Amino acid sequence: MSNLVSYFLPQEHIKTLTGETRFPNASEQEVYERVTEEIMNTIGRVPHHERIMGHFPLYLEKHYEVIKKLFCSDLSISYLWRYYIAYMAAATHRCEYLMRLEEHFSRTIEGDWFEETEEIPQKLMSLGKANVKLAHRPWEFSEKDVKDLLIQWNSNELVLALTELCQFHCLSGFVFGVGVAPEPDLPLVNHKEPPSPIIKTTKSKTNIAAILKGHTEHSETDDYISDSSEDLHGYEEDIYFSRIAGDSLCYINYPMDCISRPFNASEFRFADQAYFILEKMVPEFSESIWNRIRTAIAMTYDYVGQDSGIETGPLRRAIWNYVQRVYGLQYDDYNYTDINRFLKINTKKYIKKIACFPETVTKQDWVNIEIDLTYDEMIHLNLIICEARFEAQLVYMLHAVQRALDLG
Numbered sequence: 001m002s003n004l005v006s007y008f009l010p011q012e013h014i015k016t017l018t019g020e021t022r023f024p025n026a027s028e029q030e031v032y033e034r035v036t037e038e039i040m041n042t043i044g045r046v047p048h049h050e051r052i053m054g055h056f057p058l059y060l061e062k063h064y065e066v067i068k069k070l071f072c073s074d075l076s077i078s079y080l081w082r083y084y085i086a087y088m089a090a091a092t093h094r095c096e097y098l099m100r101l102e103e104h105f106s107r108t109i110e111g112d113w114f115e116e117t118e119e120i121p122q123k124l125m126s127l128g129k130a131n132v133k134l135a136h137r138p139w140e141f142s143e144k145d146v147k148d149l150l151i152q153w154n155s156n157e158l159v160l161a162l163t164e165l166c167q168f169h170c171l172s173g174f175v176f177g178v179g180v181a182p183e184p185d186l187p188l189v190n191h192k193e194p195p196s197p198i199i200k201t202t203k204s205k206t207n208i209a210a211i212l213k214g215h216t217e218h219s220e221t222d223d224y225i226s227d228s229s230e231d232l233h234g235y236e237e238d239i240y241f242s243r244i245a246g247d248s249l250c251y252i253n254y255p256m257d258c259i260s261r262p263f264n265a266s267e268f269r270f271a272d273q274a275y276f277i278l279e280k281m282v283p284e285f286s287e288s289i290w291n292r293i294r295t296a297i298a299m300t301y302d303y304v305g306q307d308s309g310i311e312t313g314p315l316r317r318a319i320w321n322y323v324q325r326v327y328g329l330q331y332d333d334y335n336y337t338d339i340n341r342f343l344k345i346n347t348k349k350y351i352k353k354i355a356c357f358p359e360t361v362t363k364q365d366w367v368n369i370e371i372d373l374t375y376d377e378m379i380h381l382n383l384i385i386c387e388a389r390f391e392a393q394l395v396y397m398l399h400a401v402q403r404a405l406d407l408g
Contacts, residue, residue: 006048009179015055032057035061049180059295059299069285069288070167071083071105076154077161082164084102085124089135089164091245093172094241097186100186126149127162127165130162136252137249139327146403146405147404159277166394170393171386174382178382262396265395266331268399280407299383318342319343319351322351323355326355354385355385
């Protein structure tokens with residue numbers, strides 16, 4: 001069995017679980033050892049995606065707090081159903097790696113699984129339409145969708161289920177974005193590994209450190225929306241994965257010229273209105289979600305590539321706001337010309353693929369990103385992308401919940 005952890009990251013770069021000092025900072029070392037040991041003791045392994053997250057121990061800690069509360073706490077939805085909801089969500093992006101893991105955990109930890117489609121309760125399958133909408137067009141998720149689901153679900157368990165769907169849509173993005181390889185004992189059945197391409201770097205890398213320092217001239221005249229990433233698209237429907245997801249829906253670009261928007265993003269932010277609803281409906285782990293999102297965007301070692309002492313906040317905010325703008329969320333207090341300043345075309349393409357249709361990401365995309373980043377910085381980039389998408393999905397979902405339940 002192969003011990004390969006990632007198709008994109010060199011195996012020698014992956015931090016080992018035991019036997020060596022892995023971090024220059026003693027506190028990070030302690031967090032890494034404590035959290036990976038807890039994961040190992042709980043589920044019998046540290047899955048490949050969490051080993052890669054472990055390059056940022058503080059993020060891994062916050063991530064595992066969310067996962068632990070989702071799957072190790074007494075909640076209003078049964079354990080079996082929670083595993084299947086994660087399974088459904090991963091299917092929207094054909095993320096068989098996560099699907100195999102969730103099925104494995106349900107069988108080994110809970111001793112149960114749905115062997116046939118006919119065994120799946122209608123209440124659980126009713127999530128299918130919401131699942132694909134939130135995954136591919138969250139701006140179309142509406143008050144009516146929530147009200148239709150409330151016929152079978154109570155409000156608290158519904159918000160829990162929808163939040164879990166969003167969680168595993170975004171986690172699928174991380175898996176594909178860093179090229180996570182299958183677990184040795186859980187080979188993929190319905191996914192063919194693409195042949196190794198001849199990787200060619202098509203464009204030179206941007207000296208992002210110099211831009212952050214303000215040492216290079218740049219143009220702010222381009223409209224960042226009008227870039228070639230707009231013609232990207234996902235795969236056509238796959239019957240196997242659509243059946244598991246519960247419905248089918250193809251991604252489309254957010255209609256930028258749309259006059260009628262569901263709401264003004266500056267007036268319904270996650271940090272304010274949306275989080276209030278999340279805290280009210282799923283108090284068990286709303287704070288953990290908040291902490292993880294904030295950790296992803298705030299993490300920095302103040303260096304880019306080989307350059308130290310760099311304030312990377314503007315770059316992190318450009319990535320975050322580009323992802324959310326792709327999902328139709330635009331804020332009055334952000335200067336969107338900064339996106340063109342920091343993110344060139346191939347960088348935007350890579351980011352958009354991870355955020356919108358991660359199943360299409362290739363190693364060529366990874367290599368051709370136009371920012372000169374270290375392997376760890378590429379991991380951080382992926383964490384930012386996935387948390388920005390997670391927040392965007394939550395905002396759309398919670399706005400629809402607010403309207404349906406008249407919580408405004």
